[in-house]
Amino acid sequence: MFFLSDKLKTKTLNTVTKEKFMSQKEWIEVGLIEDIPSLGARVVETSNGNVGVFRTAEDEVFALRDSCPHKGGPLSQGIVHGKRVTCPLHNWVLELDSGAVIAPDEGCVASYPVKIENGKVFLNLQAN
Numbered sequence: 001m002f003f004l005s006d007k008l009k010t011k012t013l014n015t016v017t018k019e020k021f022m023s024q025k026e027w028i029e030v031g032l033i034e035d036i037p038s039l040g041a042r043v044v045e046t047s048n049g050n051v052g053v054f055r056t057a058e059d060e061v062f063a064l065r066d067s068c069p070h071k072g073g074p075l076s077q078g079i080v081h082g083k084r085v086t087c088p089l090h091n092w093v094l095e096l097d098s099g100a101v102i103a104p105d106e107g108c109v110a111s112y113p114v115k116i117e118n119g120k121v122f123l124n125l126q127a128n
């Protein structure tokens with residue numbers, strides 16, 4: 001079941017049901033790329049936690065678990081710059097393609113494969 005809804009700052013793109021999440025091998029359509037603002041993000045709610053879906057200025061799309069490895073800040077509410085996002089809580093910077101934290105901080109958050117077909121965004125929730 002999918003729906004669009006408003007949240008505080010970050011808007012939800014879609015919801016992935018438990019059944020779809022459990023079938024992790026398949027690509028799951030979560031919405032349209034035009035629903036994700038350039039240099040912004042939307043959240044996909046899953047039964048295993050939220051996934052932030054980020055769009056760069058070059059219209060590349062990346063997906064990370066929406067929980068900063070520092071203290072769980074909502075990365076989807078961070079600042080997207082280049083292929084990185086800065087956490088809104090304490091300004092840690094993460095690579096959007098890998099989820100790796102940029103030095104001098106350390107850590108990593110799960111990243112998920114994303115593909116775009118005909119303007120539709122698909123996630124594979126089998127984390128990298």
Ligand code: FES
Binds near residue numbers: 089090
């Ligand atoms: S929670 Fe993200 S930098 Fe602290």
